[in-house]
Amino acid sequence: MILLPENYWEIRNTKNKGRGLFAIKDIPKGIVIGDYIGKIIHPLEAIIDEENFYLMYYHDHAVISPDLEKPGVYLLNHSCIPNAFLYIYKGHTLAFALRQISKGEELTIPYLLSPKDKFCDPCPHICRCENLKCSGTMHLSKEKYDKWRKFGDTRARETKRERIRYGKELPLLTSYPKKISEDYIGEIKRIFNFNSMDQKL
Ligand SMILES: [Zn+2]
Numbered sequence: 001m002i003l004l005p006e007n008y009w010e011i012r013n014t015k016n017k018g019r020g021l022f023a024i025k026d027i028p029k030g031i032v033i034g035d036y037i038g039k040i041i042h043p044l045e046a047i048i049d050e051e052n053f054y055l056m057y058y059h060d061h062a063v064i065s066p067d068l069e070k071p072g073v074y075l076l077n078h079s080c081i082p083n084a085f086l087y088i089y090k091g092h093t094l095a096f097a098l099r100q101i102s103k104g105e106e107l108t109i110p111y112l113l114s115p116k117d118k119f120c121d122p123c124p125h126i127c128r129c130e131n132l133k134c135s136g137t138m139h140l141s142k143e144k145y146d147k148w149r150k151f152g153d154t155r156a157r158e159t160k161r162e163r164i165r166y167g168k169e170l171p172l173l174t175s176y177p178k179k180i181s182e183d184y185i186g187e188i189k190r191i192f193n194f195n196s197m198d199q200k201l
């Protein structure tokens with residue numbers, strides 16, 4: 001579910017990453033872009049093939065499978081130096097602008113995959129973000145992954161998760177934050193070493 005008004009974005013084909021979401025108007029820093037909504041299924045029910053990056057974990061025993069016919073946060077492609085990020089709120093995963101996103105830019109988030117292990121071989125999670133600092137992979141280093149998990153778990157405890165039912169759509173929240181705080185943005189930049197240079201790219 002894209003929460004930004006429709007005059008801010010459009011779906012376009014990218015060069016090498018399939019469809020993507022693009023800004024057609026400047027998006028201010030901190031603004032909530034969308035909520036990752038879809039059908040709640042058990043991870044064992046989810047057929048995860050190499051091309052399928054669309055699933056988002058709700059918790060360890062539930063994943064969200066979005067309706068690919070409707071625009072949604074799943075359209076945001078991965079980047080090592082993203083201009084958007086994830087905000088954990090009442091169990092939901094919201095995407096928000098990490099910095100001001102200029103008209104014409106593609107909106108990107110990091111996929112925050114756990115460190116590469118022996119099960120991911122051959123690994124299909126190759127990054128094609130073309131940033132100078134591209135790590136070449138969507139997998140996080142163990143250090144960043146552990147820091148993010150710790151941060152995310154604390155956030156999850158602070159904002160209560162609502163009860164969900166398998167096979168049902170994750171319901172929209174009754175209200176959303178308008179703007180993500182500078183504190184949260186600062187924490188993210190610290191964990192992932194995004195510096196002010198990156199933010200101007
Ligand atoms: Zn992989």
Ligand SMILES: [Zn+2]
Nearest residue numbers: 080127129134
């Ligand atoms: Zn990259």
